Amino acid sequence: MNDLPKLKIVVLMGGWANERPVSLMSGNGVADALEARGHDVTRIDMDRQVAARIAEAAPDVVFNALHGVPGEDGTVQGMLDLMGVPYTHSGLATSVIAIDKELTKQALVPAGIPMPGGRIVESASLHERDPLPRPYVLKPVNEGSSVGVAIVTDESNYGNPIRADAEGPWQDFDQLLAEPFIRGLELTTAVIGDRALAVTELKPKSGFYDFDAKYTDGMTDHICPADIPDNIRDLCLDYALKAHRVLGCKGTSRTDYRWDDTLGEAGLFVLETNTQPGMTPLSLVPEQAKYCGMEYGDLVEAIVAEALRDHADKDTAGGQGE
Known part of the structure; x- marks a missing residue:
């Protein structure tokens, strides 16, 4: 159990990334658990006015339940660093990498x-030749949750070489990471x-x-x-x-x-x-x-507790950076 005082917590979720529906499920689950533990929770579905909405809520900590860009790539982390608001999960530099x-x-x-192994390839080049021997995997460089992943095999219906009209990540991304399957x-x-x-x-x-x-x-x-x-x-x-x-x-x-x-x-x-x-x-x-014996509510509170400790450590060190 985490001996947390009652906190004002913003749960940041949703946004406009491909993983929006998953983020909403994550965020609402987290918010329900925190409310059940007696915390004062504000649910914010991320939009372009998010900084003003967080400032108005004046939370002790933000639980970042966003998935994908801009919640997972350092953008939101940088905003919260500038605002001086503690937040859960990784910081700016880690998120960027x-x-x-x-x-x-x-x-x-x-x-x-x-x-x-593997390499970055231009999507247009896939319609001329395979970048690696088949089978290989193509995936966006900056997406999660297996968004836009294709496994290219000799038996796949993508064609050989891949047809430009075949459904796949080459239609949505200019560059892809090609890796051996x-x-x-x-x-x-x-x-x-x-x-x-x-x-x-x-x-x-x-x-x-x-x-x-x-x-x-x-x-x-x-x-x-x-x-x-x-x-x-x-x-x-x-x-x-x-x-x-x-x-x-x-x-x-x-x-x-x-x-x-x-x-x-x-x-x-x-x-x-x-x-x-x-x-x-x-x-x-x-x-x-x-x-491992940790209930959902304990897990959520443990993540919040680490965020508060990390923020306090940064203040002691004299800065907000990582």
Whole structure:
């Protein structure tokens, strides 16, 4: 339990990113939990007047339940830093790096965290030639929740080369990250504070773990704890905590993996670290927290408590920066 006094808390949610519906589910779940604990909660659906609305609410802390741009990329973090308002989850610099998959690689790979190779490609070039041998993965550089991800195989209906009229992320983004496709299991590990919680295997009932599979009830089986060898479990926990620390994450993060089980430890690759994981009823962080004995309300209050401690530490150090 967190011995928090009664606080005025703004829960910031919604916005205009692709992940707006998920953010609204996360934010309302968080707000309900905080109200149940006796806090004075103001729910704000992000719009262009958000700074004035937060100032009017005069909160002790903002719970940032936004997903995607501009709530997860440093924009909102910079605004709140300028306002001097404490807020949950990662700060400006961490958010800028972690939402960019190429910058994340540049930070994590030198720290000994394995990630797939690959390169940034111009979307228009995909209609002339494949950037990598098939199968490979195409994904936006600055999106989360598997938004706009395509797996290109010899059997896919995208064509060879990819047709310009085929439905895919090349229609929405000028540049994409191309990575080799890693066969095997989809795994994920949540970190809260300075503790890696557990490893969950995600088994979509069809296709892969895309946006719909993540947020539609019944489309994905969560196996927690994952039925994997102890050494792979320990590696997942280690990589997740190391990524959290290297990137400078605060509150909670979630690191996602692919594991080619035919290759043992050499087949485990980090795909990304999410600095603002979902807090919906289907979300993985609350699920792993519950497995470790932490109820949803305790989890939410623990995230708030860390935000307040971090803000106090910054004030003691004489600045608002990270």
